[in-house]
Amino acid sequence: MNEFISWCKGRGYQFDGLEITCPPPGNCGNGIYATTGFRTGKAFITLPETDMINAALVVDLPVYRKKLAKIGGEKLKPMEILTMFFAFEDTEHSAWSPYLKVLPKEFNTPAFKGIDYDVNTLPLSIRKYWIDQKKEISEISEKLRRLFPELSHDKILWAWHVVNTRCIFVENEEHDNVDNSDGDTIAVIPYVDMLNHDPEKYQGLALHEKRNGRYVVQAKRQIQEGEQIFVCYGAHDNARLLVEYGFTLPHNLGAxxxxxxxxxxxxxxxxxxxxxxxxxxxxxxxxxxxxxxxxxxxxxxxxxxxxxxxxxxxxxxxxxxxxxxxxxxxxxxxxxxxxxxxxxxxxxxxxxxxxxxxxxxxxxxxxxxxxxxxxxxxxxxxxxxxxxxxxxxxxxxxxxx
Structure with a gap:
């Protein structure tokens, strides 16, 4: 984690007054805690927009420009591009190595664990999402393995989960080498993606400040020293949280x-x-x-x-x-x-x-x-x-x- 923190600071991230640690009971991943208080409206995380890992950034990297050129210039959709990126990046030698090393090695979602629910046993609130998720994983895996035979399904499954569980809504600019037919509104943002979810008491609001060329997270209310800082992933019930992110909440008002x-x-x-x-x-x-x-x-x-x-x-x-x-x-x-x-x-x-x-x-x-x-x-x-x-x-x- 120290290597990751140093890497972030070296790239211009600002997050004074924060620390990353594993919240109790110790099995729910890392969380971000305040080591000082923050007033309402204060930006407590800022980073350059050039570190937002989106489809445009990936296709402009020389190594991926070459890979895409070899497949005849076939355009990929944003989710496919980001999945490809995380599937190919080498943990030891990538420019993103310190970040890749702190990513989860596995996920608690049913899809990652190989659980295949009978759709007819699921409540309507999650049924369509489960069908769509299975279809998306299958289609992306088949497509990427066709284009890049060196990628395995397991590697793609892991990479898809990195993107799906950590991506943030961002209105990205269209790129000529990206298939934007379904829009382009996802980005994976290091450090910011370690903020956990609480739909009731979240204090953080994430914003892309295009005018200032940065991505920020600011306090929607006063944050006290020692608090874990949360954002809201959406008004999801526990079935959706489990299928999409791999966790549930004990008192979830999204039910x-x-x-x-x-x-x-x-x-x-x-x-x-x-x-x-x-x-x-x-x-x-x-x-x-x-x-x-x-x-x-x-x-x-x-x-x-x-x-x-x-x-x-x-x-x-x-x-x-x-x-x-x-x-x-x-x-x-x-x-x-x-x-x-x-x-x-x-x-x-x-x-x-x-x-x-x-x-x-x-x-x-x-x-x-x-x-x-x-x-x-x-x-x-x-x-x-x-x-x-x-x-x-x-x-x-x-x-x-």
């Missing part, structure tokens, strides 16, 4: 239950709502998600709005009248609000019971994913109990006043 429209309509019918094709068309035009999130105190505005749509009568939907009702800033009529609550509670109980039944039937290695979704449903259902108690309290207060 969610996806409710696609087909499922929403089924639940509505169970709750006694008469859903017509006209309702379905309005729902499609409104286009609001019906998901449950652990961060919500109760069912979200968008979910409640979808229920409200399904309770509309024909005359309220005809000729686009529904728009004035749904998008009005006027308070919802108490009777309508109570009706929404009544139907939602029935629907969420049914959803909760369905998820719980699925959890019982699932293999041990994915059962916990479903159990987390049951907890999200429970939190949403508890909001109805809290609302009822609050209304009873307000009613008693009125009676005694």
């Amino acid at each position: 969610k239950v996806l409710i696609p429209q087909e499922m929403l309509l089924t639940l509505a019918k169970i709750a006694g709502i008469q859903v017509t094709r006209e309702h379905e068309m309005v729902l499609e035009e409104v286009g609001l998600p019906s998901h449950l999130y652990a961060t919500d105190e109760g069912p979200s505005w968008s979910l409640r709005t979808n229920i409200r749509v399904m309770l509309l009568e024909h005359w309220q939907m005809a000729n686009g009248r529904w728009k004035k009702i749904i998008y009005s800033h006027d308070p919802i009529d108490d009777e309508v609000d109570e009706k929404i609550d009544e139907k939602l509670e029935i629907m969420l109980k049914e959803l909760r019971n369905g998820v719980a039944e699925k959890a019982k039937k699932m293999p041990t290695d994915v059962k916990w994913m479903w159990e987390e979704q049951v907890k999200v449903c429970d939190v949403a259902l508890q909001s109805f109990e809290k609302k009822e108690k609050l209304e009873e309290k307000e009613k008693l207060t009125e009676e005694y006043s």
Whole structure:
């Protein structure tokens, strides 16, 4: 680690008041800690933008310019280029050697460990991502091994994980020798990539300051001496964190239950709502998600709005009248609000019971994913109990006043 720190300083990185160490219990990789306090808005990590490892940087390096020329100038996509870079770089002789030496030798993701989930056993929140991840790894491995037979699948798998678990969103400039058809928004940034994830109490905001030619991480709030400094990788549930990064959080507010429209309509019918094709068309035009999130105190505005749509009568939907009702800033009529609550509670109980039944039937290695979704449903259902108690309290207060 000392060699890496010296290497960073020699390249113009600035990170005074920070240290890299392994947080307890010692099995979760390195983390960055503050050895002094930082005020809000203070940049505590800065480095030159020329050290952002992106596709443009790689294809302009002489060694990779030659490699790409030998394959007939076939353009690669950013993820393919970065994977190629980490697969080829020699740990001992690379200009990036001190950085390469501190990278993980293995990862705890299912893909790296060779676990192949049956997609039908996964919750909807992670199902598509798992399918897409498997496809991406397979296609990149096949392509790079076709172009560069000296690369093994295991080396490519490791390199892909380096990029996927450490890359940061950056709006890169287009490059003539890069296939930008899907955009170019990833870069691996040494030192910065050692900041761990906490979606609730993160203090760091990472920014590419193009005008100043540097990449910085600044404090979004005051940071106390001794704190581990976190950033937010995104509002991911634990299933997504495990599949993408190889870890989970004990109290993850990113937990969610996806409710696609087909499922929403089924639940509505169970709750006694008469859903017509006209309702379905309005729902499609409104286009609001019906998901449950652990961060919500109760069912979200968008979910409640979808229920409200399904309770509309024909005359309220005809000729686009529904728009004035749904998008009005006027308070919802108490009777309508109570009706929404009544139907939602029935629907969420049914959803909760369905998820719980699925959890019982699932293999041990994915059962916990479903159990987390049951907890999200429970939190949403508890909001109805809290609302009822609050209304009873307000009613008693009125009676005694």
